[in-house]
Amino acid sequence: MGEGAVTGGARWRSATKRHGLPTIVQLRLTPAPAQGEALAAAVLLCNQAATVVSRLAWHHRTFTVVELHRLAYYQVRAQVAGLGAQAAVRAIARVAGAYANRRASKKRAHIFRPHGAVPYDARLMSFNRDARTVSLWTPTGRVTVPYTGRPEDLKAVDTLPRGEADLICRRGVWLLQVGLTLPAPAVREPVGGFVGVDQGVANLAVTSDGAVLPGPALPGPIGGNSHVRTLRERRHRQRRRLQKKGTSAARRVLRRLSGREHRMMTDLNHQISTFVVREAERTGRGVALEDLQGIRGRVRAHRLQRRTLHAWAFAQQIAFTRYKAARAGLAFVLVDPAYTSQACPECGNVARANRPARGRFVCTGCGLAGHADHIAARNIATRGAAGWGAINQPHATGLPSPRRDRESKPPASSGGS
Numbered sequence: 436m437g438e439g440a441v442t443g444g445a446r447w448r449s450a451t452k453r454h455g456l457p458t459i460v461q462l463r464l465t466p467a468p469a470q471g472e473a474l475a476a477a478v479l480l481c482n483q484a485a486t487v488v489s490r491l492a493w494h495h496r497t498f499t500v501v502e503l504h505r506l507a508y509y510q511v512r513a514q515v516a517g518l519g520a521q522a523a524v525r526a527i528a529r530v531a532g533a534y535a536n537r538r539a540s541k542k543r544a545h546i547f548r549p550h551g552a553v554p555y556d557a558r559l560m561s562f563n564r565d566a567r568t569v570s571l572w573t574p575t576g577r578v579t580v581p582y583t584g585r586p587e588d589l590k591a592v593d594t595l596p597r598g599e600a601d602l603i604c605r606r607g608v609w610l611l612q613v614g615l616t617l618p619a620p621a622v623r624e625p626v627g628g629f630v631g632v633d634q635g636v637a638n639l640a641v642t643s644d645g646a647v648l649p650g651p652a653l654p655g656p657i658g659g660n661s662h663v664r665t666l667r668e669r670r671h672r673q674r675r676r677l678q679k680k681g682t683s684a685a686r687r688v689l690r691r692l693s694g695r696e697h698r699m700m701t702d703l704n705h706q707i708s709t710f711v712v713r714e715a716e717r718t719g720r721g722v723a724l725e726d727l728q729g730i731r732g733r734v735r736a737h738r739l740q741r742r743t744l745h746a747w748a749f750a751q752q753i754a755f756t757r758y759k760a761a762r763a764g765l766a767f768v769l770v771d772p773a774y775t776s777q778a779c780p781e782c783g784n785v786a787r788a789n790r791p792a793r794g795r796f797v798c799t800g801c802g803l804a805g806h807a808d809h810i811a812a813r814n815i816a817t818r819g820a821a822g823w824g825a826i827n828q829p830h831a832t833g834l835p836s837p838r839r840d841r842e843s844k845p846p847a848s849s850g851g852s
Contacts, residue, residue, distance in 0.1 A: 456617040456761055457598070460588035464569070464609035466580045473573040474609060477522075478602065480574050481553040484515045484526040486546055489533070493544035498534040503527050517574035521558045529554055552601040552612075560600060564593045569611065571602065582611060591615055620764035625721035625823060629768065631816030632711055632724050632756070633775065633808045634749055637794070640707045641808035642714070643816040648707045670696055700748055708755035712763055721766030723819025724753055725775065768826075770818035776811040779803055 466474060488507045497503050504527050512523050533545055559572040563579075567589070570579045584592075598614035631643035640648040674692065677685040715722050727749045753769070760767040776796070778785045784800035791797055796807040803810075 456619045456758065458591075458615050458617050460584065460591050460613050460615060462569075462582040462584040462588065462592065462611045462613060464580045464582050464611055466578065466609060470578040470580055471609065473575050473578050474571065474580075474602065475604065476575065477571070477573040478551075478553050478604060479549055480515060480518055481522055481526060482547045482549050482551050484511050484518050484523060485529050486544075487511050487514050488526050488530045489545045489547065492530055492534065498531060500528055500531040503531050519559075519572060519574075521556070522572065525554050525556060525559070550604060552603045555600045555602055555611075557597070562592065562597070580609075617762065619761065622766055623719075623764050625719070625766045625820070627719040629721045629723040629766070629816045629819035629823070630711060630715045630718075631812040631814070631819060632722070633811040633815060634725060634727065634752060635808060638808050639703065640711070640752070641806070641812050642711065643809070643812040644714070645809050646710070646714075647808075648710060666699070667696060701751065704748060704752040704755050707752060708759050711756055712759040712765065715760070715765050716763050721768065721819060721823060722756060722760050723768045723770055723815050723822070724756060725772035725815060726769040727753070727772060766823055768819040768822045770815055770822055772815075775814040775818075776807050778814050780810060780813040780817060 464474075488503065488511050491507045491510060492498055492503055495506060497506050504524070507527055508523055511526065512518055512520070515523075518526075530545070555571065561570045563569070566581075567583070568579050568581050570577050583589075592613055592615070596616040598616065600611050600613040603610045603612065629643075633641045635641070638647050642648070670692070674689065677689050677692075711722055714720075757767055774785050777787055777789050779789065779798040779800060781803050782798065782801040784798055786799055788799050789796055790807055792807075794807050795804075796810040797804045
């Protein structure tokens, strides 16, 4: 099993405060040739140590940080020459995190790529704000490397609390992705209600206002959902054809194409989440989405639709919308997705007959008609408002309860009194 060029650990391992929001900035390092060789040696050594720890964890079936530290700390320092104490600690935590986040399968040991990203914490790096340099640990000693970046990123690194960072070498360019903590704004009351978003395969996202995303509401190279489906199908056929061919040239093409669809889906989810959050912020509303956890195990799809259903990153779209809403101080709610596309938002009638076709909704009770995804988004918005009201309802003190009734009753008198 391999590990991507960017582990993403610094994104969410940031040493955030209780009420802070994690974020990440990317800095470009400009090391001298000798410093670059030292950083490359550090990356190789840390990934080798992580692989050693991973094999020990898999062999002993030990995956928690504390137990893995007791098991592997002295062994990995003995097997990997030049590995520092704190670098060994970070390698152990990295392996435990890989298994906990299910990036690694517990059926076989997780092997870390030799040139994969390496996490650095406060004991392995230190910043000099005035000189714009960062001191990084290497097996041959610390190196002080200048860094550059966007003005807003440099200001954030200077002023915000820093967490861990990922050291990355991408096509000969050294990057440092630093986790930061943003101050969390107070959540505003959604006085205008909620923007409901229905996620699907045919239409990636439809809001309660009737906007189909991506589409004309989102300017960009992608014109609509049909183009997205066509592009994904063409790439699937291309990968299958190249895998069946199996030649060295085909493998080179597969390596070149790897990650393109993932980057496209990530960009689409960013576009959708940004549009939804901006619309909610503009209208003074909150954001409500369906809680789609476990959808792949619940939904029974046609065999021709299973690959499309299982390949779409619903959780990523929810995660993007959640953190962007938190940054904007908007209310965010996940609602129960049951019967959202079969319930009438006007009369409340729930029936399977309300869906005569996939994209059509006609209420058998009141006759309300419309697009099924738009109706579902309206129901999600209504459930979001109800759920937010239940979350923020103060605890009632005068409601009856069995315990309170027992405590308020006088003690029973004895038979002889």
